[in-house]
Amino acid sequence: MPLDIPLIGARTALWLVAQIHLFLAAFVLGAPIFIVISEWLGLQTRDPRYERLARETMKVVAIAYSLTAVFGVLFAFVLMGPYQLLTNYLFRALYPVWALYGLFILLETVCMYLYWYTWGPLSATTVRKWMHIGIGVVLNVLGTIVMLLMNAVAGFMNTPPKAIETATLWELVNNAAWWPLNLHRFLGNITFGGFVVALFAAFMFLTSRTGEDRKFYDWMGYIGNLIGVGALMTMPLAGYVLAKELFLYDAQLATFMMADKLSGYFVMQGLLVVLLFLGANFYMWLSMQRIEGGPRFAPHMKAVFGVLLAGGVIWVVPQNFFPDLLSKAPPGVSEQALILPERFAFLGLMVAKALAVTAIIIMTFVTYLLYRRARATGRIVWGRIDPMAQYVLIFIPAVAVYLMGLMGAIRSLTRMDYHVYGALKDLTPYWYVVTLGHSSVMAAITTVSFFLLLVFVFWVGFVMGKAHE
Amino acid sequence: MSDPGTDPREARIEAVPLTPGAKGGWRRVKGPGIFALAGLAAIWVLLPMVSDSWGIRFGAPYRVFFSLAVLGSALFFILLNWGPIPAPGSPLTTFASIFLVYGATVGGVMSFGLWYYPQFEIPKPAVEQARAQERGKQAFLSPAANCFACHSIEALGIRGGTRGPDLSAVGAQAEARKSGTPAEDYIRESIVNPAACLTPLPASGLAECLPAADPARTYPPLMPPGFKDRLSDEQINDLVTFLMGLKGLAEQDGKSR
Numbered sequence: 001m002p003l004d005i006p007l008i009g010a011r012t013a014l015w016l017v018a019q020i021h022l023f024l025a026a027f028v029l030g031a032p033i034f035i036v037i038s039e040w041l042g043l044q045t046r047d048p049r050y051e052r053l054a055r056e057t058m059k060v061v062a063i064a065y066s067l068t069a070v071f072g073v074l075f076a077f078v079l080m081g082p083y084q085l086l087t088n089y090l091f092r093a094l095y096p097v098w099a100l101y102g103l104f105i106l107l108e109t110v111c112m113y114l115y116w117y118t119w120g121p122l123s124a125t126t127v128r129k130w131m132h133i134g135i136g137v138v139l140n141v142l143g144t145i146v147m148l149l150m151n152a153v154a155g156f157m158n159t160p161p162k163a164i165e166t167a168t169l170w171e172l173v174n175n176a177a178w179w180p181l182n183l184h185r186f187l188g189n190i191t192f193g194g195f196v197v198a199l200f201a202a203f204m205f206l207t208s209r210t211g212e213d214r215k216f217y218d219w220m221g222y223i224g225n226l227i228g229v230g231a232l233m234t235m236p237l238a239g240y241v242l243a244k245e246l247f248l249y250d251a252q253l254a255t256f257m258m259a260d261k262l263s264g265y266f267v268m269q270g271l272l273v274v275l276l277f278l279g280a281n282f283y284m285w286l287s288m289q290r291i292e293g294g295p296r297f298a299p300h301m302k303a304v305f306g307v308l309l310a311g312g313v314i315w316v317v318p319q320n321f322f323p324d325l326l327s328k329a330p331p332g333v334s335e336q337a338l339i340l341p342e343r344f345a346f347l348g349l350m351v352a353k354a355l356a357v358t359a360i361i362i363m364t365f366v367t368y369l370l371y372r373r374a375r376a377t378g379r380i381v382w383g384r385i386d387p388m389a390q391y392v393l394i395f396i397p398a399v400a401v402y403l404m405g406l407m408g409a410i411r412s413l414t415r416m417d418y419h420v421y422g423a424l425k426d427l428t429p430y431w432y433v434v435t436l437g438h439s440s441v442m443a444a445i446t447t448v449s450f451f452l453l454l455v456f457v458f459w460v461g462f463v464m465g466k467a468h469e
Numbered sequence: 470m471s472d473p474g475t476d477p478r479e480a481r482i483e484a485v486p487l488t489p490g491a492k493g494g495w496r497r498v499k500g501p502g503i504f505a506l507a508g509l510a511a512i513w514v515l516l517p518m519v520s521d522s523w524g525i526r527f528g529a530p531y532r533v534f535f536s537l538a539v540l541g542s543a544l545f546f547i548l549l550n551w552g553p554i555p556a557p558g559s560p561l562t563t564f565a566s567i568f569l570v571y572g573a574t575v576g577g578v579m580s581f582g583l584w585y586y587p588q589f590e591i592p593k594p595a596v597e598q599a600r601a602q603e604r605g606k607q608a609f610l611s612p613a614a615n616c617f618a619c620h621s622i623e624a625l626g627i628r629g630g631t632r633g634p635d636l637s638a639v640g641a642q643a644e645a646r647k648s649g650t651p652a653e654d655y656i657r658e659s660i661v662n663p664a665a666c667l668t669p670l671p672a673s674g675l676a677e678c679l680p681a682a683d684p685a686r687t688y689p690p691l692m693p694p695g696f697k698d699r700l701s702d703e704q705i706n707d708l709v710t711f712l713m714g715l716k717g718l719a720e721q722d723g724k725s726r
Contacts, residue, residue, distance in 0.1 A: 004603075206556070206563050264585050272578060278545060285549060302549065309545065313538045321530045337528025344525065386553040391570045398574035406582075429599025440582025444575045451571050 030193030319348025605711025
């Protein structure tokens with residue numbers, strides 16, 4: 001190993017900077033998608049709130065963009081030092097992809113600043129506004145291309161072509177995991193962006209001192225959460241598609257993930273997704289309070305939550321408590337105690353899990369239908385909401401960010417002791433698959449670090465700005 | 470999505486804050502509390518009484534798991550019943566409450582990850598081994614040992630002398646060098662007592678070392694004795710660990726598969 005990082009080690013250093021870079025990147029790629037849509041809705045409906053939502057979110061994106069670049073550079077530094085072998089390999093194998101990545105990052109940056117700094121000048125007339133929206137669309141196209149390029153690299157590391165020595169560049173790029181990863185990350189970025197917007201709105205609601213601001217940020221939090229939950233409902237399917245592609249590529253990978261050393265990670269994933277859905281439904285429960293006559297739907301919603309919780313338990317309950325395929329029961333513990341009883345063995349099967357998650361998604365949809373039903377019969381009083389709702393909007397992003405960190409660890413650890421699965425061995429001291437406990441701590445550190453960065457962005461961009469005004 | 474700006478159902482009146490504490494304390498916890506107690510009683514009292522033949526006897530880890538689910542569900546319904554909470558009054562309490570909620574959420578899920586199960590792979594030995602290998606490499610390159618004066622390690626790009634064998638694959642070759650002697654012991658012996666068994670020349674086609682020098686089949690006995698005195702025990706251990714890790718060019722390139 002050429003170099004190491006003192007005290008924390010190269011893998012931990014890489015993990016920290018890469019994950020924070022990816023969090024920021026997910027936000028700056030995901031948020032502009034609905035920023036442009038919101039700007040367009042503002043133009044179409046003449047409702048100033050859409051315009052304000054788009055503009056304030058874009059301000060957060062513009063500040064976060066610099067941080068994304070900073071952590072991207074740190075990521076590259078750590079790769080170039082302790083991971084020279086991997087860096088050289090990836091550059092040799094995918095050089096045109098890296099070159100294009102550099103080019104498109106440059107174009108995206110130019111477009112992002114153009115979009116942000118022309119907001120005022122291009123808002124004067126409808127024609128100019130359409131031009132501005134056009135720049136936003138181009139920004140999203142460029143951002144999506146950047147994501148596709150990096151997904152090609154990430155997918156290549158997981159599922160390189162079997163005949164790697166004779167593969168063409170296109171075969172290296174269009175590897176088995178590429179499109180599933182594109183789909184998964186595209187939807188994930190929208191979910192992530194929506195929840196971060198909700199977090200921002202909650203932060204601003206709680207720090208606002210005027211009724212007008214509270215009304216607006218209450219509405220903004222609702223919209224952010226709606227976007228996040230809407231995209232979240234598609235995520236289990238996208239995850240399933242990705243897992244299936246990995247299975248078809250190499251069945252050993254699927255066993256390793258679902259039944260062997262990463263099986264505990266998926267129990268934790270289940271718990272986190274259930275918490276997300278519970279949080280989203282709880283927020284809708286609290287949202288009913290701002291609708292006149294809304295609380296009369298409470299008994300229906302409680303019944304929905306009962307089904308949701310039962311579905312959650314079925315989804316999370318593990319088939320067994322063995323940490324991997326080769327483990328034996330600890331001394332004094334019978335093997336029978338660590339596996340589901342015979343009559344309930346079906347709860348550990350994928351069919352039961354799929355049905356449970358389907359029930360959770362449907363119940364969440366029912367909650368939103370109840371909300372819409374309440375809206376149809378009563379007036380909404382934005383800003384009249386239990387402050388607890390804002391804390392729920394803080395809880396949900398905390399879980400979502402953590403989940404994304406843990407899922408990133410799963411994707412990476414699926415390569416076992418390879419940098420590029422089956423092609424390039426990990427010869428560093430950190431070749432081993434880390435424990436769930438270790439990954440839990442790392443995900444917690446990166447989640448909190450990302451939050452501190454976001455709070456810094458909110459504070460610099462809005463609280464300080466208002467104080468200055 | 471409908472137009473919220475012009476929707477007549479949306480009140481444009483000033484929002485009236487909800488009144489905190491609208492519900493009594495007992496009412497908040499009564500139903501969920503009864504549910505939790507009943508659930509825990511069923512899990513810990515009734516289930517163990519059930520006959521094994523029913524096939525529904527859950528082990529202790531499952532019962533802990535279901536208990537957490539019951540308590541979590543009860544907490545969820547308590548929160549549903551809670552009613553409006555007071556808004557934070559000052560910037561300090563606002564920021565503190567935001568950090569508390571975020572931190573408690575992250576801390577809670579992290580605790581689950583740490584609890585979930587005794588972990589499966591102990592990473593420390595791997596890290597320690599790598600550090601020992603790095604120290605061994607430094608010992609190899611140090612003037613005190615001066616190994617590179619006679620030996621090269623092409624796999625690592627170390628171009629030293631050629632009087633001794635290239636050590637690129639010594640970790641793999643050592644396994645067959647001396648019948649009945651583990652690779653690690655053979656490498657140690659070849660450092661502290663190099664004349665005990667001489668390394669065969671690559672052209673000889675031999676795998677095993679020979680007890681006496683043979684110009685046609687072995688490297689000449691040029692390796693000086695006395696490394697046991699020149700290097701500490703720790704340095705020799707590190708050197709052995711380093712050499713044991715050298716498995717050849719293919720492995721170093723990561724293309725062994």
